[in-house]
Amino acid sequence: MNQVSEMLWHRLMGLMPGELKKSELGWLFSPHRHLSLLARRRAALIVNRVRLFAFLFAVLTPLWSIIDFVVFPFPLWGQLAFMRFAASAAFASLLVYYRSNGDLFNAYRAMALLFAIPTVFYVASHSLLAHYQLTGMSAAIGAGYAFLPFVLLGGLAVFPLAVAESFVVASPILICHAVSGYLRWAAMDWPAFTGAFWLLVLITGVAALAGICQLAFMIALVRQAIRDPLTNAFSRSSGMEILDLHFTMAERADAPFAVAFLDLDHFKRINDGYGHEAGDRALVTMTERVTQHMRHGDVLARWGGEEFLLIMPGAGLEQARTAIERLRGGGFGERPEGGPVTASIGIAERRADHVGDWKRLVELADQRMYAAKQGGRDRVVGGEPAAVLAPSHPTMPAIATTAPV
Numbered sequence: 001m002n003q004v005s006e007m008l009w010h011r012l013m014g015l016m017p018g019e020l021k022k023s024e025l026g027w028l029f030s031p032h033r034h035l036s037l038l039a040r041r042r043a044a045l046i047v048n049r050v051r052l053f054a055f056l057f058a059v060l061t062p063l064w065s066i067i068d069f070v071v072f073p074f075p076l077w078g079q080l081a082f083m084r085f086a087a088s089a090a091f092a093s094l095l096v097y098y099r100s101n102g103d104l105f106n107a108y109r110a111m112a113l114l115f116a117i118p119t120v121f122y123v124a125s126h127s128l129l130a131h132y133q134l135t136g137m138s139a140a141i142g143a144g145y146a147f148l149p150f151v152l153l154g155g156l157a158v159f160p161l162a163v164a165e166s167f168v169v170a171s172p173i174l175i176c177h178a179v180s181g182y183l184r185w186a187a188m189d190w191p192a193f194t195g196a197f198w199l200l201v202l203i204t205g206v207a208a209l210a211g212i213c214q215l216a217f218m219i220a221l222v223r224q225a226i227r228d229p230l231t232n233a234f235s236r237s238s239g240m241e242i243l244d245l246h247f248t249m250a251e252r253a254d255a256p257f258a259v260a261f262l263d264l265d266h267f268k269r270i271n272d273g274y275g276h277e278a279g280d281r282a283l284v285t286m287t288e289r290v291t292q293h294m295r296h297g298d299v300l301a302r303w304g305g306e307e308f309l310l311i312m313p314g315a316g317l318e319q320a321r322t323a324i325e326r327l328r329g330g331g332f333g334e335r336p337e338g339g340p341v342t343a344s345i346g347i348a349e350r351r352a353d354h355v356g357d358w359k360r361l362v363e364l365a366d367q368r369m370y371a372a373k374q375g376g377r378d379r380v381v382g383g384e385p386a387a388v389l390a391p392s393h394p395t396m397p398a399i400a401t402t403a404p405v
């Protein structure tokens with residue numbers, strides 16, 4: 001049984017958008033493990049789509065008043081026109097005033113507002129139309145008002161949403177439809193009700209599929225944009241974005257936040273003695289080793305040629321030192337001429353070093369890395385003399401303390 005379900009699962013996964021890595025497939029179903037950079041870009045995209053939608057609806061909603069004017073009696077067309085202009089003004093306000101701040105909840109709120117406007121319009125217009133006995137052409141146009149829930153669910157397709165998000169957004173509409181059916185139980189037109197409900201479920205499914213196809217494409221694009229192509233570590237520009245994000249969060253919560261600047265020792269000798277490709281291989285191995293031993297949630301960014309920055313949200317100086325010792329214990333790879341690849345490392349921490357912005361934090365870690373070089377390489381320099389740690393490999397000479405920078 002297990003084998004059958006596993007085979008089915010693999011077959012099904014084979015149909016998923018091919019741009020994705022296996023580890024990213026789960027991201028299509030739920031957003032809770034998305035990278036912060038992906039979440040930020042997605043939040044911005046969702047808000048932009050909301051505003052685009054708002055623009056379209058702000059223009060189109062009042063235009064229909066012309067049809068209402070032609071087919072409906074007074075005062076119905078006047079009341080509907082008033083509601084249409086109010087809805088249009090609400091859409092226009094959303095377009096003009098709503099901006100992304102990079103926060104996903106801010107984006108969810110934008111979607112909720114976008115969907116709330118037509119929902120209120122739908123409820124109000126529906127109860128208004130129920131007071132009139134419409135016939136002929138006006139009855140047909142009046143029936144058109146009932147299509148709004150279908151339009152709303154179809155509109156979901158323009159957002160890059162995970163499956164869980166699509167269903168959370170769609171569920172109020174589906175639930176309302178089911179509840180309205182329950183309330184009219186006795187006089188229910190069952191075939192019409194079931195047909196409409198089935199259509200709503202179908203549109204939700206198609207919209208959810210469109211959402212994950214967009215999301216998959218976005219995950220692949222963001223991955224390419226934020227990763228260094230050689231080592232697969234984060235690129236410098238995305239590292240800066242992550243620093244900015246986490247530093248601000250740490251400041252707000254008055255939480256610790258550490259970075260370590262790593263520079264490989266005598267790297268030029270590898271290039272000079274064994275060629276650029278051997279150098280590249282050493283960089284890739286080093287990144288793999290660090291990624292393997294670093295804590296989940298920490299971020300490794302390639303800052304320059306053989307310089308890396310390890311970003312450690314939530315880590316104080318002590319924890320950062322422990323983390324770095326773990327990395328050094330795991331090693332950074334082997335040099336082609338024999339012996340271990342080593343690194344000079346500088347650590348800085350927001351609170352312990354009384355630093356007010358991330359640029360200064362990185363600068364401090366860089367200066368300490370330089371102090372580690374001056375002190376004889378293969379060592380760590382933190383905020384005070386006690387932070388100078390012994391070389392990780394007995395083959396390298398241990399050189400005594402370096403003054404704090």
Ligand SMILES: Nc1nc2c(ncn2[C@@H]2O[C@H](COP(=O)(O)OP(=O)(O)OP(=O)(O)O)[C@@H](O)[C@H]2O)c(=O)[nH]1
Pocket residue numbers: 230263264265266267268269271275276277278279280283304305306373377
């Ligand atoms: N193979 C390879 N080499 C690179 C890459 N980026 C930078 N480098 C090389 O890295 C070397 C860095 O050399 P240096 O800055 O002199 O430093 P080092 O030899 O490591 O010496 P110390 O840092 O003082 O221990 C240079 O030879 C660069 O050409 C890369 O992507 N691939």
